[in-house]
C-alpha cells in the first residue's frame with residue numbers, strides 16, 4: 001500500500017511524458033492532415049530504406065568500436081588499485097561535463113580541411129585529407145560521445161565480480177586469457193548488453209553528430225525526422241511514421257539482443 | 271628429502287609493513303593429512319595462498335617435490351583449493367561448476383560426466399546437477415566447492431575451513447567422508463581449521479599457529495599430551511595451565527609445593543609453564559593431597575561433570591564422571607605422568623616485561 005502511494009508521482013510522470021507522447025506519435029503516424037485514418041505515411045517510409053540502412057550500419061559500427069575499446073579498458077581497470085581506478089574513471093567521465101554540442105564543434109575545427117589536424121600534417125608535407133563530412137567522421141563523433149556509456153556499465157558489473165572466483169578459475173587450470181573467456185566474460189555480459197543498448201539507441205537516432213560531422217551527404221534517420229518537424233519539408237505525419245518505424249526497429253534489435261542477454265535469473269538489460 | 275611433497279622454507283609475508291607470516295617452516299609428506307590449526311587471523315589462509323600460488327612470499331622458498339616454485343602461477347601447480355568462501359562460479363549450475371576443471375583440461379565429456387556423477391554421490395548432491403548455485407544453501411555450496419576441487423584428483427588438495435558452514439551432524443559425516451577420500455585417493459590434504467577437535471580427529475600431523483608463527487608441529491596425540499607452550503595447551507583444549515618452577519630434573523614446584531615429574535632438561539630453578547589436563551585430576555579428601563580448594567560449580571557435560579575448584583590462587587578445571595558436592599572442600603591429586611612441563615612462552619615474557627615497564 002505504502003509502495004503504491006510512493007509510486008504515484010512516477011506513474012503520473014510516466015503517463016504524461018512517456019505514454020502520452022508515444023500514443024501521439026502513433027496517432028499522427030496513422031492519420032492524415034485532416035485526422036482521417038491512413039496507412040500512406042507508414043508505407044511512404046519504405047522509400048527511405050537506404051537512410052535506415054546507413055543509420056543502422058553506422059550505429060552498429062560505432063557500437064562495436066565502443067565495445068572493443070571499452071571492454072579491455074574495463075578489464076584493465078579492475079586489475080588496478082582502487083585509487084588509480086577512480087582517477088581513470090574521472091578521466092573517462094571528464095568530456096561528459098562539457099556540452100555535447102561544444103564537443104562536437106570541437107571535432108569540426110579539428111577535422112576540417114583547414115583544421116588543426118590537417119595543419120599539423122601539412123607541416124610534415126602530408127595532406128590535406130578530407131576528414132570532415134565523411135562517414136568516418138560521423139562514426140568518430142559517435143564513438144567519442146558515447147564511449148563513456150559503454151565503459152561505465154561494463155566497468156560497474158566487472159568490478160563486482162568476486163576476486164576469489166577468478167582465483168578459483170586459476171586454481172582449476174585457467175591462465176588469464178581462459179579466465180577472461182570462461183569466467184569474466186560470461187559474468188560481465190549484463191554490463192555488455194546495457195552498454196550496447198546505451199550506445200546503440202542514441203547512435204541510431206542522432207541528428208546532431210551526422211549533420212555537423214557528416215555534412216549534407218550523410219543524412220541519418222534522426223536528420224530525416226528532424227526535417228519533418230522543424231525543417232522546410234514540414235510534415236508531422238510523415239515524421240511520426242518514420243519515428244514509429246525507427247522505434248519498432250530498435251525494439252526488435254533490442255529484443256533479439258536480450259535473447260542472449262537474459263540469463264537464467266531473467267535479468268533484463270533494457 | 272624428496273619424499274616431502276610440499277616444503278616451506280622461512281616464508282615471510284608482510285602486508286602494509288605488518289608481518290603476517292613470520293618465518294614459516296613446514297615439511298609436508300606425500301599422502302599426509304596435515305592440518306593448520308589456529309585462531310582466526312593467525313595466518314592460516316595466507317599460508318594456503320602461498321602454497322596455492324595466489325600470493326608470493328616476501329622472502330623464503332616454496333618447494334614442490336624438491337623444486338622451487340616461487341612465482342609459478344596457480345594454474346601451473348598440481349594443486350586444487352577448496353576456498354573458504356566457496357568461490358563458486360555464479361553463472362554455472364552445479365554440474366558445470368564441478369566439471370569446470372576437467373573441461374579446462376579438455377577431458378572427453380563422457381569421462382567428465384562419469385567423474386562428476388561420482389563426486390555428486392560422494393558429497394551427497396545427486397539430483398542437484400541442474401540447480402543454480404544461487405539456489406543452494408551454504409552447506410550445499412560448500413559441498414559443491416569440495417567436489418569441484420576433488421574431481422581433478424590433484425596431488426595436493428588445499429582445504430580452507432571446508433566444513434565451516436555445515437551443521438554439526440553433517441560436519442561429522444563429512445569429516446569421516448573426507449578422511450576416507452583422502453586415504454582412498456591417496457591425496458595429500460592441507461587442511462585449515464580453527465576447530466581443535468576437527469584437527470585432532472582427522473589429521474596425521476597438526477600444525478598449531480598463532481600470530482603468524484608456528485607454535486608446534488606434531489601428531490594429534492603429541493600435540494594434546496605434550497604441548498610445547500601455554501598457547502598450544504590452551505588452544506587444544508580446556509586445560510589447567512600454571513606457572514611453576516623447575517627445581518631440578520624430575521622435580522617441579524607448583525603453587526608452593528614440590529612434585530615429582532617425568533620431565534628433565536629444563537635446567538635448575540627455571541620458570542616454566544605447566545599443563546595438567548582436567549581429566550587427569552582426581553578429587554580426593556583434602557588431607558590426602560598437597561593442593562586443594564572449594565568446589566565452586568558442577569556442570570553436567572553429557573559424559574562427564576565439569577567442576578571448577580577455587581584453589582589458593584588458581585582456579586582448577588576438573589573433569590570427572592563422579593560429581594563432587596558444590597561448596598565442598600576437596601584435595602587435588604595427580605600423578606607425575608600427568609604433569610606436562612613447557613618452556614615459558616616468549617609472548618608471556620613480553621607481556622610481563624611490558625607490565626613491569628608500566629609500573
Ligand SMILES: Nc1ncnc2c1ncn2[C@@H]1O[C@H](COP(=O)(O)OP(=O)(O)O)[C@@H](O)[C@H]1O
Pocket residue numbers: 285286290308309310311312313314315316317
Ligand atoms: N590482502 C591483505 N591485505 C592486508 N592484510 C591482510 C590481507 N590478507 C590477510 N591479511 C591479514 O593477515 C592476517 C592473517 O589473515 P589470514 O591468513 O586470512 O588468517 P586466518 O585464515 O588464519 O584467519 C589477518 O590479520 C588479516 O587481516
Ligand SMILES: [Mg+2]
Pocket residue numbers: 311314315316354430
Ligand atoms: Mg582464513
